[in-house]
Amino acid sequence: QAVVTQEPSLTVSPGGTVTLTCGSSTGAVTSGHYPYWFQQKPGQAPRTLIYETTNKHSWTPARFSGSLLGGKAALTLSGAQAEDEAEYYCVLSYSGVRWAFGGGTKLTVL
Amino acid sequence: EVQLVESGGGLVQPGRSLRLSCAASGLTFSRYEMNWVRQAPGKGLEWVSYISTSGSTLYYADSVRGRFTISRDNTKNSLYLQMNSLRAEDTAVYYCATGAYYYDSGSSSPNFDYWGQGTLVTVSS
Numbered sequence: 173q174a175v176v177t178q179e180p181s182l183t184v185s186p187g188g189t190v191t192l193t194c195g196s197s198t199g200a201v202t203s204g205h206y207p208y209w210f211q212q213k214p215g216q217a218p219r220t221l222i223y224e225t226t227n228k229h230s231w232t233p234a235r236f237s238g239s240l241l242g243g244k245a246a247l248t249l250s251g252a253q254a255e256d257e258a259e260y261y262c263v264l265s266y267s268g269v270r271w272a273f274g275g276g277t278k279l280t281v282l
Numbered sequence: 283e284v285q286l287v288e289s290g291g292g293l294v295q296p297g298r299s300l301r302l303s304c305a306a307s308g309l310t311f312s313r314y315e316m317n318w319v320r321q322a323p324g325k326g327l328e329w330v331s332y333i334s335t336s337g338s339t340l341y342y343a344d345s346v347r348g349r350f351t352i353s354r355d356n357t358k359n360s361l362y363l364q365m366n367s368l369r370a371e372d373t374a375v376y377y378c379a380t381g382a383y384y385y386d387s388g389s390s391s392p393n394f395d396y397w398g399q400g401t402l403v404t405v406s407s
Contacts, residue, residue, distance in 0.1 A: 173344050217398065218394075223394070227392070229392075259326075269382075270332070271329040273319075275326045
């Protein structure tokens, strides 16, 4: 089974910009992996921020964006706020509706 | 308002069985593919299983294949996970999450739009 990799932790200053990445052990991440990004705060269920690489839900703050960058999926946060401190997970599709989550990135806003 | 409510978690001894349920409301359940996702204490998310709208197509993570069985009852708007031969490493919060919804036009909604709050399964002697 494929291994999906994320940075274990990142720190961003309030108002700053940070990019989280999501790689695959099988090679470059493409739109065919249908990358999703989730935000999870302690004691809460995950919430989808980005689906299928770049698409935002109605509830996704405009400061979040998704892309492909250097063979990985990427989540960019521009103008970080204290409320963005959370764990962020990506998930990639392998063979249709079989999914593999990344290990998560703990984002600190400091 | 869409609600997914998991139940059936608890403390179980290694080697025993447990059946989880996920009750759906506020959505046309029969038209959503569904997933189970779990999260061990202090750890990341792990996709566990998928079921198609009709229940005819099933997929499992390698870690649970042969021990877990996903099913659904569209007449009861419910999703299930039968877990057999439980191991300590199955200890986790189990979430049900929607998959794609297929419109009459053939287009589909994204996966993972809706999540339950999870039910904790603890496997320990």
